[in-house]
Amino acid sequence: MKKIGLAVCYDTKNYGSQLQVLATLKKIEELGFETEIIRYKKKISPTFIVQTLPRLFNIPFIQAKINSKKKRNRIDKHDQLRDDVKKRNDRFNKFVTDYFTNLSEQYNGWESLVRKSNQNYDTFLCGSDQLWLPHNLGSHFYTLEFANDDKKKVAYATSFGVSEIPNNLKKGYKKFLNRFQFLSTREIAGQEIIKELTGKNAKVVCDPTLLFNSEQWMKILPEEKVISEKYIFCYFLGDNNEHRNQAEILSQKTGYKIVTIPFLDNFVERDLTFGDYKMFDIDTKDFVNLIRNAEYVLTDSFHGSIFSILNHKKFITFNRYTSGKGSRNSRIDSLCHLLNLNDRRFEKNILDNIFNDIDYDNVEIKLNELRNASISYLIDSLGATK
Structure with a gap:
């Protein structure tokens, strides 16, 4: 049995991101599957250049890069703060080493990602986090565009992060969303976006962290x-x-x-x-x-x-x-x-x-209903036997 390839944001310096990846891994493995987190490193090539050029006109992407640089520059002005932030980042990295032991080989470049991942996995899953934010669209990774048409593609609780998609990006969203056989999102606004763009009825499921009590x-x-x-x-x-x-x-x-x-x-x-x-x-x-x-x-x-x-x-x-x-x-x-x-x-x-x-008590009743429905979605979409 081949592994399920996971396109998840596991190495971000963010507590919520690491927790939802950990929960996704634990639940899928609990359902009887072997998983592997896909490690993709971008590499300059003609394909990469063609993919990246549109991002130069993606205002949310450019703004995010500017904000990130401003933050780093301001932290660097405080010697102790810079050292403290480095210490925390080291703790983030150690958590990855300790808890995410099922990492794939590193796929260097788009061509390697396409060729090797399609050999290694029958099913691909992108999981939770705000992976479909407008400024992330140009990466083409969390949208599973590298997976062949005949491969099963599953979205679990994947978030758009916003309540509306900019008009100039709707065509791109519609294209990759239509390639998924199973679509779910963790917010009602995301369900409405998918319906508007594809006509499909996506499932609203709980964030992976809520799959466990x-x-x-x-x-x-x-x-x-x-x-x-x-x-x-x-x-x-x-x-x-x-x-x-x-x-x-x-x-x-x-x-x-x-x-x-x-x-x-x-x-x-x-x-x-x-x-x-x-x-x-x-x-x-x-x-x-x-x-x-x-x-x-x-x-x-x-x-x-x-x-x-x-x-x-x-x-x-x-x-x-x-x-x-x-x-x-x-x-x-x-x-x-x-x-x-x-x-x-x-x-x-x-x-x-x-x-x-x-x-x-009432919250737990509602949470259990949502949790059970979400687990059922995972069972159905992955083809689990339990």
Whole structure:
């Protein structure tokens, strides 16, 4: 039996990305399949140049590159911060080494990827994360365009990240989406996009991290205390100062210290002084444990919200992005809607609802329904026997 080739974002310096890859691997292997994470390294060739040229006109892609460079430049101005971020990146890399042992050989260049991967796998799966963001479209990898027409192509909980696709990119999206035999997404907006572009009825499934409950996650990533005293865990990827103000209001009210993991997605000047504990020597297991042992969780992160829910925490989710066509709030919108947790979205004052009890019994009922339906989708799409 050939392996299932996984096109997943396993080596990103992002806790949520690593957790959803780990969950995808564990669940597919639990269903009886052998998996391999496809390692693709781009190589300059005529094909690469033809594929890459359109990205020069992809505004979201260019903006993402500019923002990334700005962040690096600002961090490099602070010697200690640069060293701290390197230490955290080393922890990310070690997590890959420790937990993702099923890596393929490295396919160097598009031609090698096409030839060797189609020899090695009968089925290809791209899994979760915001792999279909407009600025990612030009890579042609997470869209499985390297897989032959006769190979089974499955999308599990793959996210567009936005609620609308720019008009100039719709033709490209329609082309690659129509090559999938099985399509699913983790947000309602993504389901609507697929319907509009292809006429297909995609399944809304849960993020891979929700395929396991808190007890199962405890076996995958055992519990360890990272901070010994009571604390508020603030996991902010955005740069909104008001969110930090609200955290300080809660800290003053409760007397609990604030724990942060700063400078992940953005360089935020405020984060040089925000929080009582600024954590850098932290890997993905530590991230989960910081949520497990927090008294309260305040976050603008999708996976910060997910692991708060899994661990029955009192939490508030802030909007990282302003609303509108380019907003990337849709995955959190869907999560809260599907689990009836809209009251955990921040409105005006953190003290209005942070102390309110959450009906986690009802949440677990809805979550189990979604989890079971999602596992059924995986069984059907992969052809599992259990």
